[in-house]
Amino acid sequence: MTLLASATDVNWPAAAIAIAGLAFLTVVVSVAIWQVFSTGKTSITSSRDKEYQKLVDELSTVQRDTTAELQKANDALAQLRGQIAELEQNVREVDRVLKAVE
Numbered sequence: 001m002t003l004l005a006s007a008t009d010v011n012w013p014a015a016a017i018a019i020a021g022l023a024f025l026t027v028v029v030s031v032a033i034w035q036v037f038s039t040g041k042t043s044i045t046s047s048r049d050k051e052y053q054k055l056v057d058e059l060s061t062v063q064r065d066t067t068a069e070l071q072k073a074n075d076a077l078a079q080l081r082g083q084i085a086e087l088e089q090n091v092r093e094v095d096r097v098l099k100a101v102e
Helices: 002-008 012-101
Strands: none
Touching: none
8 A cells, every 4th residue: 555655646836847848848849940931931932032033134135125125126117118119219219210111
């Protein structure tokens, strides 16, 4: 009987302190792990955002270059249209002169 009594005779204040300490340690470790993963996630997001910004910058440059090339092509087409109109006028003049000679 004394064996059973000594086995169930627990120092409750010390057990309560041990349980509270274990709970506190669990909370602190959980928060630390959470912060480590949060920092890693932020790092990954930051590097991905930098890559997206680099792509946006490259696409902006390509778009500006394409716009400049299209403007050059439009200018060349306008010049060709002017030359074609001038040629048409010269052909009409030659046709009018040929008809007058006949």
